[in-house]
Amino acid sequence: MTWTQAINPLGNLGLSALVDALPIIFLFCALAIWRIKGHIAGLITLALALVLAMGVHGMPGNMAFLTALYGVMTGLFPIGWIVITAVFLYNLTVKTGQFEIIKDSIASITEDRRLQALLIAFSFGAFLEGAAGFGTPVAITAAMLAGLGFNPLYAAGICLIANTAPVAFGGIGIPIITAGTVTGIDAMAISQMVGRQLPFLSVFVPFWLVFIMAGWKGAIEVMPAILVSGVSFAVAQWFSSNYMTPMLPDILSSLVSIVALVFFLRVWKPKNVWRFADEPPATLKVKKHSAGAVLKAWSPFIVLTVLISDWGLKSVKAVLDKVSIKIVFSGLDKAIIAGGKPLAVVYNFNWLSAGGTAILIAAIISAMILRVGPGQFLEVFAKTLKDLRFALLTIASVLGFAFVANWSGMTPTLGKAFTVTGNFFPFVAPLLGWLGVVITGSDTSSNALFCKMQQITAEQIGVNPVLTVAANSSGGVAGKMISPQSLAVGAASTGLVGREGDLFRFTLPHSIFFTLIISVLTYLQAYVLSWMVPPLTMASKAVTTVQQVSGGTTILVATGIFIVILGLIASRQKGSLEALNGRRSA
Template identity: 90%
Template sequence: MTWTQAINPLGNLGLSALVDALPIIFLFCALAIWRMKGHIAGLITLALALVLAIGVHGMPGNMAFLTALYGVMTGLFPIGWIVVTAVFLYNLTVKTGQFEIIKDSIASITEDRRLQALLIAFSFGAFLEGAAGFGAPVAITAAMLAGLGFNPLYAAGICLIANTAPVAFGGLGIPIITAGAVTGIDAMTISQMVGRQVSFLSVFVPFWLVFIMAGWKGAVEVLPAILVSGISCALAQWFSSNYMTPMLPGILSSLVSIIALVFLLRVWKPKKIWRFADESQATLKVRRHSAGAVLKAWSPFIVLTVLISDWGLKPVKAVLDTVSIKIVFSGLDQAIIAGGKPMSVVYNFNWLSAGGTAILIAAIISAIIMRISPGQFLEVFGKTLKDLRFALLTIVSVLGFAFVANWSGMTPTLGKAFTVTGTFFPFMAPILGWLGVVITGSDTSSNALFCKMQQITAEQIGVNPVLTVAANSSGGVAGKMISPQTIAVGAASTGLVGKEGDLFRFTLGHSIFFTLIISVITSLQAYVFPWMVPALTKATPVAAASADSGGGTTILLLTAAFILVLGLIASRQRSSLDALNGRRSA
């Protein structure tokens, strides 16, 4: 039995679009007005979409529920798998005390508040966003700045503003991977386009942070640091997003930015140390650690960077994909006619080549280096799963909704309605992404909601859909700083609970300004610099190992040797915390 996807089922495009927008309108109201929990709002949205798919679009019930199941499975793997393993690795470093050394190694570099903002809010915050996401960047960096003596409002506000460009590649590229999953566009192609948009923002944000704090004169005084911080981050972000993998830009660009700024500060210092006139007393005790202790603390993320780099290489992926499992969705495969052609619905369970598996391997290696017992390892993993259970439920429900909306014809109907904006749509595309993140608090959720619509609308008006799909993620980064969830995290971490409105007003203008910058960039890339937009590439199914699989094996062996050497060096170093505890017990 086959079924033809229904577009404009009510015969009136405006009315059909309004009806099909009801699940999105409900989700927005549930999160922004009724303050409903994310997983509950997501499940109700999925249920509402199923009702419309069956009752309005005429989708057979079995196909609708199988479509929802396919979306749920995609939400769990590979997307949820990356989320769980990324947060798990981060939690391991916290559990062992190594993360305290990481924080100290950043905070002890300079006493100038402007440079601390660059290092902690911008670079270190980007590192946390790339490695874990989920509120960790703002919570940790804002608390660090407040502990160093920053005015709490500035500490939280600056960290919220700094946490922009890294969001598109947050949580090891989850927003990009999600965009690829719901559109069928190759995730690497989307990554390339996003890198050619947010890299401009990465150059600008460091200057803007210092300008907010110290004015024009204060910014000029540390211009070398601003340029080194922003340009190094942008170049690494552009290179890794275009030539490596969408999972690496967040981590790699932040590490390059940190290292470049540290090297600069070894040979250059501002003429005077700048502080706030009314700053509070410092409460954060910053300790200095040996080079060996710092290497050991950072080693989990060094291993992570190496493994993720390998997993993004085609020869390595070819080797790892030899054990992939393909699940054909009977009753759905070749049963939906979309665009005059039957859709192939095959779920690829590429368990070994998945990014989350690379992160888990990095966590296992890190546990050996940090001497974590199997019991502790399992305890932290169990706690991570428990902490993320509702976040995962939100992810799978939103992905389930996204696939039901896409395959039933709801999203194509909305996309067709958006064609009324005509050539103005590339300017609007980032604003849609911004709106999605403001409401949901997540670039991933915004991409799941809107990327298919962005794709269809672009195709209707004759614009490369890679541009608008990427713009959804790029525009969304500016919405993060004013989303209620992120505002709440920033307020809680700096003692501003009850003053969320002050924090919202502090960041609102900056959020709108950054969104307009991305909108202008997107419009220019659509009509003035179209050569900046990569050619549309569809996602390819899991393939068997190719002839160059031997190259992949060699790369994996070299990586194993490198990690072994790193582990031997790091494991010989006793951390400062271990040494301190030893002296205390003596």
């Protein structure tokens, strides 16, 4: 039995698009106005999509529910698996006290507030976005700045604004992977396009942060440091997103930026140490640690970077994919006719080559280095699962909705309706991503909601869909700073609960300004700078060769040797846990 996807089922494009937009409108209202919890709003949205798919588009019930199941499974693996393992690795460093040393190693470098903003809000915040995501960057960096003596409003506002450039690749590349999952476009092609948009913003943001704090004169005084911070971040972001893997840009670019600025500050200092005129007394006690202790604390993320780099290589993937499991969805595989062709629906459970598995291996190796026992290891993992249960349910339900909307014809109908913007659509594309993140608080959710529509609309107007799909993610980064969730986190971490409105007014102009920069850039890349747009590449089955397997095996062996050496060196270092424990009890 086959069924042909129904586009414009009501015979009136405007009316069909309005009806098909109801689940998205409901989700926005549920989150922004009615303040319904994310997982409940996601489940209701999925239910509404199923009703419309069957009742309006005529999708057979068994196909609709199988499509929802496929989306839910995709949301849990590989996307949810990355979320679980990334947060788990971060939680391990917190549980063992090593994260305190990491924070100290950053906060103790300089007393100049402008340079602290660059190191903590921009670079360290990007590192946290790549390693954990889910509000962690703003919560930790804003609390650090406030503890160092920053005006609380500036501490929260600056960290919210700084948390822009890394958001598109946040949480080990989850937004990009999600965009590729819902569109069928190779995630690496999307990563390359985002890596040719955001580096321009990454160079600009450090200057803008200091300008907000200290004005034009204050920014000029530390311009060398601003350039080192922004340019090193942007170059690493461009290189890793274009030539490595979408899972790595945040972590690699943030580490490069931190290291570059730290070494630069050893040979250059500003003439004046700048502070706020009315800043409160510092409450955060910063301790200096030995180089060995710092290496040990950072070692989990060094291991993570190495493994993620390996997992992104085709030769390594060819080795690891030999044990993947493919599940054919009977009753759905080649049963839906879309664009005149039957859809192949095969769920690829590539449990070993999945990015989340690389992170789990990094966590296991880190546990050995940090001397975490099996009991504590399992305890932290269980707590991570418990803390993330509702977030995982939200991701699963949103992905379920996305696939139902895509395969029933709802998303193609909305995409066709957006063609009314004509050649102006590339300018509008980032605004859709911005709106999605403002409401949902997540670039991942925004990509799940809008990327298929971005793809279809671009194809209708003759623009490379890689550009508009990437623009959805790039535009979304500027919406993060004014989303209700981000404002709540920023206010809570700096003692500004009840003043979320002040934070909103502080960040709103910057959010709009950054979005317009991305919109103008996207428009230019569509029609003037089209050479910057990578060719459209659809995700496909990789052809494994003997040479790839041999090369991948060699790389894995070399990686193993490197990690053993790093582990031996790091595990021999004495940490400062006694001092940390004393600081906590004080």
